[in-house]
Amino acid sequence: MDRPVIYADLNLPRDSGLKSSSPPSPPQDICQCPRWHQFALKLGCAGILLLALTVIVLSVSVIFLGQKSSIEKSSVDIQERRNETTERPNLLNCPTDWHLIQEKCLFISQNPSPWNDSLADCSTKESILLLIRDQEELKLIQKLIEHEGILYWIGLNFTLPEKNWRWINGSFLKPDALKITGDAEENNCALISKEKIFSENCEAENKWICQKELKSVRNKVCPDS
Numbered sequence: 001m002d003r004p005v006i007y008a009d010l011n012l013p014r015d016s017g018l019k020s021s022s023p024p025s026p027p028q029d030i031c032q033c034p035r036w037h038q039f040a041l042k043l044g045c046a047g048i049l050l051l052a053l054t055v056i057v058l059s060v061s062v063i064f065l066g067q068k069s070s071i072e073k074s075s076v077d078i079q080e081r082r083n084e085t086t087e088r089p090n091l092l093n094c095p096t097d098w099h100l101i102q103e104k105c106l107f108i109s110q111n112p113s114p115w116n117d118s119l120a121d122c123s124t125k126e127s128i129l130l131l132i133r134d135q136e137e138l139k140l141i142q143k144l145i146e147h148e149g150i151l152y153w154i155g156l157n158f159t160l161p162e163k164n165w166r167w168i169n170g171s172f173l174k175p176d177a178l179k180i181t182g183d184a185e186e187n188n189c190a191l192i193s194k195e196k197i198f199s200e201n202c203e204a205e206n207k208w209i210c211q212k213e214l215k216s217v218r219n220k221v222c223p224d225s
């Protein structure tokens, strides 16, 4: 009959030892046991406690490390998002004095210059001379122009070997896309007015229109399209 009692004693502290550090709840039984028995019991308890402590420390450190890495990750996410949002206002809103037309910001110069200087001026503004996609865009841009008699350089000139009008992005003007009034010959550059597109000697002095495209906003706002 002694053995089952001993097993019961060993099991009790094992169960409660994990939950609380007060195993001497059944003091009577322990006192009845031999001394070496009590010692073994204490040793066992200490071992279990040590094990439990190790498990707790390990799991806490695992949780902590997990949280730390996720915090680092989310701070990178926040950083990225902050970069996006700090970039966005620049792209969504045109700079002061620039006009928003569809996905472009347009700058209309005040002082006349030859075509090559207009080209250079736009690039100092981190933009390019105006490109016109089609008749629809042409009409929108012409609405911006207040006075009928004023002409503005755009990013289109006549190139010799090809004997064709070429946009400054490298593409040739599609036949019949836009009607150009005037000669198509060497040293000619294109001008836009409220009514028409003209050909003119590139060294003549005229105002000009620069454009910045809002491509990146479009990509960020609707990445699916």
Ligand SMILES: *[C@@H]1O[C@H](CO)[C@@H](O)[C@H](O)[C@H]1NC(C)=O
Pocket (backbone or CB within 6 Å): 076, 079, 080, 083
């Ligand atoms: C955010 O921008 C800063 C400075 O412009 C740069 O140093 C940093 O690497 C950028 N962060 C990310 C996640 O792109």
Ligand SMILES: *[C@@H]1O[C@H](CO)[C@@H](O)[C@H](O)[C@H]1NC(C)=O
Pocket (backbone or CB within 6 Å): 114, 116, 117, 120
């Ligand atoms: C534009 O052309 C003129 C005359 O050829 C020249 O003097 C001037 O430096 C050129 N401007 C630029 C920005 O290249």
Ligand SMILES: *[C@@H]1O[C@H](CO)[C@@H](O)[C@H](O)[C@H]1NC(C)=O
Pocket (backbone or CB within 6 Å): 131, 132, 133, 134, 167, 169, 170, 171
């Ligand atoms: C260059 O600009 C013209 C006018 O907007 C456009 O029709 C053409 O597709 C553009 N080419 C490239 C390579 O972007």
Ligand SMILES: *[C@@H]1O[C@H](CO)[C@@H](O)[C@H](O)[C@H]1NC(C)=O
Pocket (backbone or CB within 6 Å): 115, 116, 157, 158, 159, 167, 168, 169, 170, 186, 187, 188, 202
């Ligand atoms: C026409 O534009 C191109 C750049 O697109 C330039 O290299 C060339 O010198 C220009 N021609 C004239 C006559 O300005």
